[in-house]
Amino acid sequence: MRLSFIRPISCCAVSSPTTLVKPQTPLFLRPPTFKTTLTDLKKWHLWAKSLASSVGSAFLNLDNGPDSNQLLRELNWLIEDAIGTPKSILEQPHKSRNGNSTVLIRTCLDELYVLWKQRVEERRPFQYVVGCEHWRDLVLSVQEGVLIPRPETELIVDLVDEAIKENEELRDGLWGDLGTGSGALAIGIARILGSKGRVIATDLSPVATAVASYNVQRYDLEEKVHVKQGSWFEPLRDNEGEFVGLVSNPPYIPSKDIGGLQAEVGRHEPRLALDGGASGMNDLIHLCDGAVSMLKPGGFFAFETNGDEQSKFLVHYIETKKQGSFSKVKMVSDFAGIQRFITGFRGR
Amino acid sequence: MTVNSLKNHPHLAGEICVTLNWQEIKELKSVISECEDDKDMQQMASEVLSEATEGEKKFQVLLLKSLLPKDDADERDCILEVRAGTGGEEASLFAMDIFKMYEKYSVKKGWKYEVLEVAESDLKGYKEAIASISGTSVYRKLKFESGIHRVQRVPVTEKAGRVHTSAVSVAILPQADQLDVKLRNEDLRIDTYRSGGSGGQHANTTNSAVRITHMPSGITVSIQDQRSQHMNKAKALKILCAKLYEIERLSNQSSRSKLRLKQIGSGDRSERIRTYNFPQGRVTDHRVGITTHSIDDVLQGDDLDAFIDALLLREEMDAIALFSST
Numbered sequence A: 001m002r003l004s005f006i007r008p009i010s011c012c013a014v015s016s017p018t019t020l021v022k023p024q025t026p027l028f029l030r031p032p033t034f035k036t037t038l039t040d041l042k043k044w045h046l047w048a049k050s051l052a053s054s055v056g057s058a059f060l061n062l063d064n065g066p067d068s069n070q071l072l073r074e075l076n077w078l079i080e081d082a083i084g085t086p087k088s089i090l091e092q093p094h095k096s097r098n099g100n101s102t103v104l105i106r107t108c109l110d111e112l113y114v115l116w117k118q119r120v121e122e123r124r125p126f127q128y129v130v131g132c133e134h135w136r137d138l139v140l141s142v143q144e145g146v147l148i149p150r151p152e153t154e155l156i157v158d159l160v161d162e163a164i165k166e167n168e169e170l171r172d173g174l175w176g177d178l179g180t181g182s183g184a185l186a187i188g189i190a191r192i193l194g195s196k197g198r199v200i201a202t203d204l205s206p207v208a209t210a211v212a213s214y215n216v217q218r219y220d221l222e223e224k225v226h227v228k229q230g231s232w233f234e235p236l237r238d239n240e241g242e243f244v245g246l247v248s249n250p251p252y253i254p255s256k257d258i259g260g261l262q263a264e265v266g267r268h269e270p271r272l273a274l275d276g277g278a279s280g281m282n283d284l285i286h287l288c289d290g291a292v293s294m295l296k297p298g299g300f301f302a303f304e305t306n307g308d309e310q311s312k313f314l315v316h317y318i319e320t321k322k323q324g325s326f327s328k329v330k331m332v333s334d335f336a337g338i339q340r341f342i343t344g345f346r347g348r
Numbered sequence B: 001m002t003v004n005s006l007k008n009h010p011h012l013a014g015e016i017c018v019t020l021n022w023q024e025i026k027e028l029k030s031v032i033s034e035c036e037d038d039k040d041m042q043q044m045a046s047e048v049l050s051e052a053t054e055g056e057k058k059f060q061v062l063l064l065k066s067l068l069p070k071d072d073a074d075e076r077d078c079i080l081e082v083r084a085g086t087g088g089e090e091a092s093l094f095a096m097d098i099f100k101m102y103e104k105y106s107v108k109k110g111w112k113y114e115v116l117e118v119a120e121s122d123l124k125g126y127k128e129a130i131a132s133i134s135g136t137s138v139y140r141k142l143k144f145e146s147g148i149h150r151v152q153r154v155p156v157t158e159k160a161g162r163v164h165t166s167a168v169s170v171a172i173l174p175q176a177d178q179l180d181v182k183l184r185n186e187d188l189r190i191d192t193y194r195s196g197g198s199g200g201q202h203a204n205t206t207n208s209a210v211r212i213t214h215m216p217s218g219i220t221v222s223i224q225d226q227r228s229q230h231m232n233k234a235k236a237l238k239i240l241c242a243k244l245y246e247i248e249r250l251s252n253q254s255s256r257s258k259l260r261l262k263q264i265g266s267g268d269r270s271e272r273i274r275t276y277n278f279p280q281g282r283v284t285d286h287r288v289g290i291t292t293h294s295i296d297d298v299l300q301g302d303d304l305d306a307f308i309d310a311l312l313l314r315e316e317m318d319a320i321a322l323f324s325s326t
């Protein structure tokens, strides 16, 4: 297991997968090299506000999309990310600033018009518009082709944290994050591991592995997190039986439900990240099967599911079909009270 | 005798030093009375005497201070809560001014000022705002800011130019962590914004508001300003812990220190402690009876120390008085 980290080529964040994907820099990290005037910026702001207000609760009623209030809050964040000069200048019109004073922004004003139009009219997710998602205490780069990490998923890191606190041996072992997407779980977990703890993060999507590598690099975790491209356990063959922990948030939406998804999700997020086959559980079942041989005795797993029905099914599946392989298998609910996760340990 | 070594053995060191000083003073006095003829000598002796007496006094105060009961929260960081009271929009605008006053003051002190939550009013004032302030002796310096701050000025909304009186309440709570208040996960209920759908991969939302309910006490804290649910939750927990700690502290505090707080007037959140009068450009603190005429400097955080130092001195004096009367 250690060997794979010592191999010189495995400088993960740089070694790009076969297809070259260049990760985009989130808006807030770009240099504020564009100039506009306060007057023009305010004109844009007014226009953007009225566009947001015109939505009312139409999207909410249509498909659980954002309402005006939500969009207005996002607009504030867009400004926060786009403006180099402190944002307060927009709020203090009278104070010693005339309309011609220059404001530095991180993209040109025309682009700000385009971005906000895309947000409202095309329902492009806000996180793709600004190129990042705030998740736990991290700010992760995201772009089209990579799933935007969900707030529910934050809890998996807490579950791992609890497991580690109960058994400190897990802190310095090898962890796996399967279908890592933006790298959210891998990075969140790497930051609670000990000096010897490592994470291998895999994904089939080249965009995902590129973005995950970029995020790993941004958090200075190249030594700890190794990103590999490939399908589920395939890139981990060398490490069979070595993992002290496995986590995954695999695609779990039943195929038939994909068409009815909220526009932000259905129209813009990658299907590869969402579609879990007819029952939605193709990948989850594959993961439960594979975990048996990948985990060390006493190793921990946590998987996210579509909710009560899938979690119950999987617990039953493990108890009957994987009899004796796992212990302490249970469901854990998210903050909305939905049985969102299944967790357990490889039997000793 | 240095103050440092005094800290190590306040009682012992104090006694020796006082005795020495006393002897010195006694000798000097006898020199003065014996050297009636030697004017120079007398002059010199009385100079030294006044120095020694002065030093003696200072020393007594230091000694007393070191013996005074300390508020164990003094060194903690704090949570600042500013809430608009009577006076509608004008109160909200003033709440914003006050909130920013503490921000500027904190920056000047080299403290970290972190906004946790702001509920804006229609005119972009603050209906309620919460911040976390951390640094050296934050709670000690700010604890007497709790109470009602009253403003008298012509509101921007007022056409006739009449002066209105409105009020803002300020609460300063020492910060505490989950261990301080023995918070158990089982006692917490955490609610998040529910889109009503299946959540998870189905939903894209930027609303990560969190409400935490502490079931035994019924206290709830909601935070929605942060961009991640985790951060909203962390901030809500921080505020909840401060609230629980304050409750615990108030019920445990000895009657003596309660009395002290009451005397200075911060035992009661509903007490009017300060008036900011714009037409006259003055700020008056009703507890120490101090008025400054540089209202702008106060609101810029520059002159706040005039009040804070006076209040701290008053606290000390009250404590000394109480101490020596027992």
Ligand SMILES: C[S@@+](CC[C@H](N)C(=O)[O-])C[C@H]1O[C@@H](n2cnc3c(N)ncnc32)[C@H](O)[C@@H]1O
Residues within 6 Å of the ligand: A147, A148, A149, A150, A153, A178, A179, A180, A181, A182, A183, A184, A185, A202, A203, A204, A205, A208, A230, A231, A232, A248, A249, A250, A251, A252, A272, A273, A274, B201
């Ligand atoms: C729901 S997303 C989760 C992403 C990330 N872990 C998170 O929680 O934000 C599922 C991820 O699984 C990846 N995936 C889908 N099929 C896969 C496969 N056969 N092998 C590896 N990863 C796969 C997708 O590309 C996507 O990044």
